Amino acid sequence: MNIGIVCYPTYGGSGVVATELGKALAQRGHRVHFITYSQPVRLDFFNENLFYHEVYVPAYPLFQFPPYESALASKMVDIVQNEKLDVLHVHYAIPHASAAYLAKQILRTRGIAAPVVTTLHGTDITLVGKDASYEPVVTFSINQSDGVTAVSADLRRETYESFPIDKEIEVIPNFIDLVRFRKQDKSHFRAAIAPEGEKLLIHISNFRAVKRVEDVLRIFAGVRAEIPAKLLLVGDGPDRSRMEKLARELDCQRDIRFLGKLEAVEEVLSVGDLFLMPSENESFGLAALEAMACEMPVVSTNAGGIPELNIHGVTGMVSNIGDIADMVKNSLYVLDDANLPRFKAAARARAEEFAVGNIVPLYEDCYRRAIAATLATV
Ligand code: GMT
Numbered sequence: 381m382n383i384g385i386v387c388y389p390t391y392g393g394s395g396v397v398a399t400e401l402g403k404a405l406a407q408r409g410h411r412v413h414f415i416t417y418s419q420p421v422r423l424d425f426f427n428e429n430l431f432y433h434e435v436y437v438p439a440y441p442l443f444q445f446p447p448y449e450s451a452l453a454s455k456m457v458d459i460v461q462n463e464k465l466d467v468l469h470v471h472y473a474i475p476h477a478s479a480a481y482l483a484k485q486i487l488r489t490r491g492i493a494a495p496v497v498t499t500l501h502g503t504d505i506t507l508v509g510k511d512a513s514y515e516p517v518v519t520f521s522i523n524q525s526d527g528v529t530a531v532s533a534d535l536r537r538e539t540y541e542s543f544p545i546d547k548e549i550e551v552i553p554n555f556i557d558l559v560r561f562r563k564q565d566k567s568h569f570r571a572a573i574a575p576e577g578e579k580l581l582i583h584i585s586n587f588r589a590v591k592r593v594e595d596v597l598r599i600f601a602g603v604r605a606e607i608p609a610k611l612l613l614v615g616d617g618p619d620r621s622r623m624e625k626l627a628r629e630l631d632c633q634r635d636i637r638f639l640g641k642l643e644a645v646e647e648v649l650s651v652g653d654l655f656l657m658p659s660e661n662e663s664f665g666l667a668a669l670e671a672m673a674c675e676m677p678v679v680s681t682n683a684g685g686i687p688e689l690n691i692h693g694v695t696g697m698v699s700n701i702g703d704i705a706d707m708v709k710n711s712l713y714v715l716d717d718a719n720l721p722r723f724k725a726a727a728r729a730r731a732e733e734f735a736v737g738n739i740v741p742l743y744e745d746c747y748r749r750a751i752a753a754t755l756a757t758v
Pocket of ligand 1: 393394395504531590662663664
């Protein structure tokens with residue numbers, strides 16, 4: 381197939397999933413065209429089946445807000461027509477699904493069918509999409525898509541609850557490259573970070589309010605009060621400097637390292653004992669899946685789709701949002717040497733169920749159905 385992928389090219393989970401999906405599809409022989417405003421961060425190598433088309437938004441003094449959606453729709457029209465795309469797969473509803481709808485209508489006037497598959501990733505529904513500023517457009521463009529997927533059953537449920545959707549939403553979970561994400565021997569790194577054999581806790585996020593990084597620090601403080609432990613924080617975002625201050629207030633600063641944005645997260649994950657994900661909302665929790673693939677159990681909340689991934693008592697433990705005391709208790713239980721080996725093994729085994737080879741064919745099937753349905757109406 382000739383597939384167009386539209387996504388946010390940044391470090392966010394939706395962009396990572398879209399980019400990894402494109403790479404996997406290219407390896408399976410499809411030609412994949414990325415259409416974004418800059419090169420996706422994980423698309424930094426040559427593959428004969430991968431193409432990148434930049435959306436350029438010309439500046440004009442009249443524009444207080446440059447019309448990205450119009451430029452994107454025009455680029456989609458150009459690429460579908462000239463590269464003869466079979467399907468457009470848009471990740472994140474706003475504004476990708478509505479731009480795709482516009483492109484599809486323009487192409488229709490030229491006698492070209494452009495099936496659109498929309499994947500909902502979470503914040504496009506749970507945080508942003510429900511806002512009255514966007515809701516009518518989100519509802520309309522989901523209903524006009526030829527295929528709709530959500531990354532968890534919980535996100536599917538929430539979408540139906542929050543929007544008048546009459547389309548079938550298929551659940552296709554996040555997936556993982558198990559060759560890249562596996563426990564590597566990084567003992568020198570571990571010895572440098574935890575020289576006294578301390579337990580190593582890790583959190584990775586974009587440091588936005590929804591991630592509750594403050595809870596990460598408070599859980600860590602509770603754990604460290606009981607056992608020797610260190611915390612590695614990977615990522616960056618609006619809450620970072622507040623967290624640096626909190627680390628000092630909790631008198632934990634010597635045991636916490638802020639590593640900033642890292643590309644090779646699998647190397648850090650290879651040395652960890654426990655991953656913390658106390659999110660307020662999380663449609664799937666890709667960062668937890670990456671940790672599990674590196675044999676890290678997860679202590680998390682039960683928000684959104686997390687319990688579909690992190691099985692309580694097996695791959696880690698789940699608690700109510702904000703229940704720090706429970707997450708401290710759970711962390712100590714998982715980290716206990718009598719329990720840790722079985723949690724680590726179960727985390728990896730669970731991650732293997734989300735292997736890229738198991739999940740990508742589900743998208744291929746979805747594309748084929750969307751193409752067949754669209755051709756039937758032309
Ligand atoms: O987690 C974020 O804030 C980034 C966000 C995004 O939209 O890029 O990630 C969402 O999509 C990921 C990939 O499908 C999911 O694994 C994350 O759980 C989801 N984040 C939230 O729902 C908060």
